[in-house]
Amino acid sequence: MAQRSKSPWILACFLLLTAMSAPMPGGFGFLVPSVYAGGGTWTFTDNLITARYSHTATLLPDGRVLVAASYGDSGPRTNSEIYNPATGTWSNTTGNMITARRRHTATLLPNNRVLVAGGQGIGTPTLNSAELYQPLTYVPIFQLLED
DSSP states (O other): OOOOOSHHHHHHHHHHHHTTOSOOTTSOSOSSOEEEOSTTOEEEOOOOSSOOBSOEEEEOTTSOEEEEOEEETTEEEOOOEEEETTTTEEEEOSSOOSSOBBSOEEEEOTTSOEEEEOOBOSSOSOOOOEEEEOSSOEEEHHHHHHO
């Protein structure tokens, strides 16, 4: 039987913890994300740059993790971060999302872009807008269709 790599499981556990990594209203949650290193142990990794919840975490083809948008002390956020498991560090993405949102979806597409759609925004019950993450910035879908 072929031996499987533990890396996908490590990252899957990390994605789950990332979704719970910031304080929730009422004080629940964790401030420091942890990574499951296999073999029944957990290790700490670097803190997120921005405390957040109701965000998404998407595993990118190069092994990094995109954490997009969220909800924070001031409401829905537009900023996103990238986690690099090779260095255990976070960095801000090069551009903010156009629409602040939380409770959205984020899907890795075959062209290695991430489609972020729906969710809740500022002062709106639900959003019908969508954006694409690419290496340099977020682009509204309607702009892509016009090009």
